[in-house]
Amino acid sequence: MSGTPVLEIRNLTKAFSMPGGRDFYAVRDVSFSVPQGASLGLVGESGCGKSTIARMITKLTEATGGSILLDGDDITHIPEKEHKKRVFSKVQMVFQDPYGVFSPRMPVGTFLEEGLVFHGVMSRKEASAEAKRLLELVELPSSLLDRMPHQLSGGQQQRVVIARAISIKPRLLILDEATSALDVSVQEGVLKxxxxxxxxxxLTYLFIGHDLAVVRSIADRIAVMYAGNLVEEMDSEDLTDTAVHPYTLRLLESVFSIGDKGKKHIELENFSLSDKEDNTGCPFAHRCREAGASCSKEQPGSRLLEKNHVVKCFHVHGAM
Amino acid sequence: MEILKVENYSVTYDGEHNAADHVSFSLQEGEIACIVGESGSGKSTVLHGILGLPSPGAVTKGRILLYGKDIASMSRTELLKMRGEQVAMIFQDTGRYMNPISRVGHQFDSFLRYHLDCGKEEMHRIEEDYLQRVHLPDTRRVLHSYPFELSGGMRQRVGIAMAMSLKPKLLLGDEPTSALDVTVQAQVVRQMLDLRKKYGTTLLIVTHNMSVAAYMSDYIGVMQQGKLVEWGRTEEVIGSPRTDYTKKLLHSVIGLGDIRIKETAAI
Structure with missing residues (x-):
């Protein structure tokens, strides 16, 4: 797993100008990399910027700072006509709602052939044989080839979408809340x-999700985002034992598990969204129980704790 | 005191399949019950029944008693009064049920005006009071906002505040926390538990999230294809489920530190 990572993101930033001249950072100074065959889980709550990162990698939106490298190839600012060759043929994406991906009147078989033909991997004829193999790969019967998408269950639809995504052998597969809309028993099957x-x-995965337990169950590494910032990154097995960032801890506290009855205490939070309007200081300061005076003045930098454990917080390691 | 009794309740939408199939259970005052099940299992159908929503003829069997009174026997006026005052409902995404081009305060006003006979000032007092109870900051600004100006979590709390504002004895929730972020979900769960603690509210919550159900309920019901296949005290259902389906559901829940997904790749 050494050598050039499949995906490398350096100081990636997406800022929007707001009325009044202030910038809103959807993503701010985020860096991480995913080596070949590994999976990175990106977790955080809605609006934290995880999907914006996916959109920047897939060229659906342009970065305003930093760089994105695919197999060492800097794709941050490339002309649109090179998107197909340098990005679309290498990165595929699976979204939360599988039905939204289908053309409602295109049979499953044709849907599977499309990608292969579009990217010139094979002819239409070869592709139709390949479609059958792809269905088997995702554990579906080939009898589904002639079905319309609405005739499939949600879990079957998502499996077909995954089959199409991997059909062109992408270098990177981005799974954006790919199992969140599925029933629990179906979700387990798709994760497996x-x-x-x-x-x-x-395959190399960037697995985006809000469910810590689900993301952890599949990812090798976990990156936690809050308000556009990557606040902590660590090996996923270390999550419950060694997480230190106050926001990661808050997320962990908020996860319910089946044996929790009567054991867990939830503290009520009181904070106002309007408390946090400027870009100075730690993004989590207004919700943080540990926050001190310096937290709202300065942005904490990344610091490396033990092996592979990166955190952005003034209060970790006794500093400040 | 028995607040709710559902007896052999059966509903069909297409005349062939039963969306709810002989569902029976009851709730005493101050109890919290959660009904879990996968999509299409009939969970919401039962909740809609309690609000008297199914069209006549859809209910093929059984009845629902609210404070001992059969919902089917209520007139339209009685139903409209009952909804909000005796039973209130929190939906999965309150934002969707709001008028997008009307301010939150205005919508809250019209809800209260329908049920209460009071002046503007009294209404605003109630509104601010209940928004504060669900820990919404800056209640004046919230009331003055359009729904899209609030985050999903805030809209959901507005929905809960509205549902609570007439102090209904029974509060229904149709996946009330499913669209929320995990930290907000924990907050809303806590608020619902507080309702029972402070006002003795009875809660019936439908959710697909077994863990949330296990945390907050006294009773758990499991629905599968319209049937209530299991109903019992939470500890019993979680600890020693009777049906295979409940076992399967419980087993499918992925907990923190679950290694079975990674194990599949190791084989």
Whole structure:
């Protein structure tokens, strides 16, 4: 797993200008990399910037700072006509709602052929044989080839979408809340499938989600985002034991598990969104129980704790 | 005191399949029950029944008693009064049920005006009071906002505040926390528990989230294809589920530190 990472993001930033001349940072100074065959889980709550990162990688939106490298190739600012060759053929994405991805009147088989033909991987004829193989790969019967998307269950739809995404052998697969809309028993099956495919095909995943337990169950590393900032990154097995950032801890406290009855105490939070309007200081300061005077004045920098554990907080390691 | 009794309740939408199939359970005052199940299992159908929403003829069997009174026997006027005053509902995404081009305060006003006979000032007092109870900051600004100006979590809390404002004895929730972020979800769960503690409110919550159900309820019901396949005290259902389906549901929940997904790749 050494060598050039499949995805490398350096100081990536997406800022929007707001009325009044202030900038709003959807993503601010985020850096991480994903080596070949690995999976990075990106967690955080709605609006934290995780999907904006995915959109920048897939060229759906342009970065305003920093860089994105795919297999070492800097794709941050490339002309649109090179998107297909340098980005679309290498990165595929799976979204939360599978039905939204289908053309409602296109049979499953044709849907699977499209990607292969579009990217010139094979002819239409070869692609139709490949479609059958792809369905088997995602554990679906080939009888589904002639079905319309609405005739499939949500779990089957998502499996077909995954099959199409991996059909062109992408270097990177971005899964944006890919199992969030599925029923629990179906979700488990799709997660197992993703895990099996990754192993068999040496796929590289960027797994975006809000459910800490689900993301942790599949990712090797976890990056936690808050308000556009990457606040903590660590090996996923260390999450429950060694997480130190106050926001990561808050997330962990908020996860319910089946044996919690009567054991867990939830503290009520009182904070106002309007408390946090400037860009100075730590983004989490207004909600943080640990916050001191320096927290709202200065942005904490990244610091490396133990092996592979990065955190942005003044209060970690006794500093400040 | 028995607040709610559902007896052999059966509903069909297409005349063939039962969306709810002989569902029976009851709730005493101050109890919290959660009904879990996967999409299409009939959970929401039961809640809609309690609000008297199904069209006549859809209910093929059974009845629902609210404070001992059969909902089917209520007139339209009685139903409209009952909704809000005796039973209130929190939806999955309150934002969707709001008028997008009307300020939150205005919508709150019209809700209160329908049910209460009071002046503007009294209404505003109630509104601010209840928004504060769900810990919304800056209540004046919230009331003056359009729904899109609030975050999803804030809109949801507005929905809860509205549902609470007439002090209904029974509060229904249709996936009330499912669209919320985890930290906000924890907050809303806490607020619902506070309702019972402070006002003795009875809660019936429908959710697909087993963990939330296990945390907050006294009773858990499990629905599958319209049937209530399991109903019992939470500890019993979680600790020793009777049906295979409940076992399967419980088993499918991925907890923190779950290694079974990664194990599949190791085989």
């Amino acid at each position: 499938l993703l895990m099996r495919l990754q192993k068999e095909l040496q």
